[in-house]
Amino acid sequence: MALNKFMHPDNIYKQPPDFKNLAIKYPNFRKHVTQDVAGKIHLDFKNPNSLRVLSETLLLHDFQLSVEIAEGSLIPTIPSRLNYLLWIKDLIQKCGDSKSSQEVLGIDIGTGVAAVYCLLAARHLSWTMLGTEVDPHNFQHAMNNVARNQMQGKVSLLKVEESEILSSRITADKIWDFSMCNPPFFTRDSPGDPPGKECEVKTKGGEIRFVQAMADQSLAIRDKVRIFTTMLGHKSSLPPVKQYLHKLGVKSLATTEFCQGRVMRWGVAWTFFQLDISDVRGTKFKKSKEKPFTWMIPSKSGTSLNIFQNLKLLFSQLKVEVAVKKETKHFCSARLTSKYTLWRNQRKKKREQMRSNAKEVGLPEDKSKDSLRVGKFTEQSELIEYTDSGAERVLLEELLCRDSSSCLNSTELCVPASDGPATDVQTSEDLQKPEADAEDLQLECNFSIRLVGSVIQMDFVYLGGLTGRDGIHQLLQYLKNNSTLKQL
Numbered sequence: 001m002a003l004n005k006f007m008h009p010d011n012i013y014k015q016p017p018d019f020k021n022l023a024i025k026y027p028n029f030r031k032h033v034t035q036d037v038a039g040k041i042h043l044d045f046k047n048p049n050s051l052r053v054l055s056e057t058l059l060l061h062d063f064q065l066s067v068e069i070a071e072g073s074l075i076p077t078i079p080s081r082l083n084y085l086l087w088i089k090d091l092i093q094k095c096g097d098s099k100s101s102q103e104v105l106g107i108d109i110g111t112g113v114a115a116v117y118c119l120l121a122a123r124h125l126s127w128t129m130l131g132t133e134v135d136p137h138n139f140q141h142a143m144n145n146v147a148r149n150q151m152q153g154k155v156s157l158l159k160v161e162e163s164e165i166l167s168s169r170i171t172a173d174k175i176w177d178f179s180m181c182n183p184p185f186f187t188r189d190s191p192g193d194p195p196g197k198e199c200e201v202k203t204k205g206g207e208i209r210f211v212q213a214m215a216d217q218s219l220a221i222r223d224k225v226r227i228f229t230t231m232l233g234h235k236s237s238l239p240p241v242k243q244y245l246h247k248l249g250v251k252s253l254a255t256t257e258f259c260q261g262r263v264m265r266w267g268v269a270w271t272f273f274q275l276d277i278s279d280v281r282g283t284k285f286k287k288s289k290e291k292p293f294t295w296m297i298p299s300k301s302g303t304s305l306n307i308f309q310n311l312k313l314l315f316s317q318l319k320v321e322v323a324v325k326k327e328t329k330h331f332c333s334a335r336l337t338s339k340y341t342l343w344r345n346q347r348k349k350k351r352e353q354m355r356s357n358a359k360e361v362g363l364p365e366d367k368s369k370d371s372l373r374v375g376k377f378t379e380q381s382e383l384i385e386y387t388d389s390g391a392e393r394v395l396l397e398e399l400l401c402r403d404s405s406s407c408l409n410s411t412e413l414c415v416p417a418s419d420g421p422a423t424d425v426q427t428s429e430d431l432q433k434p435e436a437d438a439e440d441l442q443l444e445c446n447f448s449i450r451l452v453g454s455v456i457q458m459d460f461v462y463l464g465g466l467t468g469r470d471g472i473h474q475l476l477q478y479l480k481n482n483s484t485l486k487q488l
Helices: 018-023 048-063 076-092 116-125 136-148 206-220 233-247 282-285 304-317 345-359 365-371 379-386 389-398 430-431 436-440 466-479
Strands: 033-035 042-045 107-108 128-134 153-159 177-181 225-230 252-259 262-269 291-300 320-327 332-336 445-454 455-464
Touching: 018 042, 018 048, 018 076, 018 345, 048 076, 048 116, 076 116, 076 177, 076 225, 076 252, 076 262, 116 136, 116 153, 136 153, 136 455, 177 206, 206 225, 206 233, 206 262, 206 291, 225 233, 233 252, 233 262, 233 455, 291 466, 304 320, 304 332, 304 445, 304 455, 445 466
Parallel strands: 107 128, 107 177, 128 153, 177 225
Antiparallel strands: 033 042, 225 262, 252 262, 291 455, 320 332, 332 445, 445 455
16 A cells, blocks of 8 residues: 555554454455465455445444445545544644543534544544535435444534535534535546445536535635635645635635545645644655756856846746745745746747748748757757757856846846836737636746755745646746847
């Protein structure tokens, strides 16, 4: 299980279950395993019935919970459910309250047939839980599971309408510590047939639309729930969900990764209370930082500060906001954010410019095309170009001020002001794009530039944005390809 080492440190499944012991102790589980010639026990993880029995067996063996999971329903994987609950426990502890576990109140949105979050939270963490459910069959089955384990004093269930994700009817007159949700991951027109009922795994607009609706409804009860949380099934859903929450004006926001077996899920938490939960991260986040995009150029003259000041001018023309953290002679750092992607499609613009220049000088079109064909289908040619010392020297001269000492004690940029408008770098797609589309954050990253031996090293570390890590790669490629800063 490749990701088990990144499980929450309190998760009992960091050490995988002993299937042999479970097979000996539980006859029903034994029916679903096989033994090889070496005596090793195997479970068919592609068989839904085997997975259902495994979850039921783990709940009974490790938590003394007798749970029946109806066939055809979504099968809860116990390690991932426990990861989610333990992260919420960390969030609550971050709030610094002195309340005991028995005083913690939580809401599980869409509790399902097993009411697994409610039962686990009540039995393992001693929390008091309210579970909501839309599907009548799931609701009745969940009621039976709660009664079977005599947990009515710690777990209550509420039947709700499909549009009722969070409401004042759910919170009533109480102040809840948290809400949690395992939303449908897929859109209704998604290909394939994910295991589980359609209401459990599919929804209009997928998990992004569902969580946005949940966030909208959380506004109405912002003073009733201290921390709202949700799980996400796709990493690509994180940027738009985070952006939407920021637009709603949340006071603090946290994300994490749930790692178990060979599967990863993601968690998002937000609050309207005056709480700082931003640094409550998962184990994998703490141990494995994003690998930076690095660019090195020779440092034969000038300083990191000179280059940084010239880059700030270029960033401003690209509509990249620069929040400076530190500016010294040999080290500078900043947070870069942009709602635009004006650095894209530069190779296409360059080819178009070369064609235009060829026509102006009367070069036949077929020859101009041949001249443009070199290096078109490979990135290697560009990499070779920038390892050439002559090209590096020219680029360095353009980045550095002619009089480097004049920049050291000044906040003014030493590159002459552009004669043309900054919008010259826009593509035709950017010009046709409605202004409203720019409201979504496209890229957010940390940037640093420092002197390392005989070279200047620039590092870009991805933090977020709709363009993903590709956005940094494209921005860095733009900087490498830009050989005439003074002509901007």
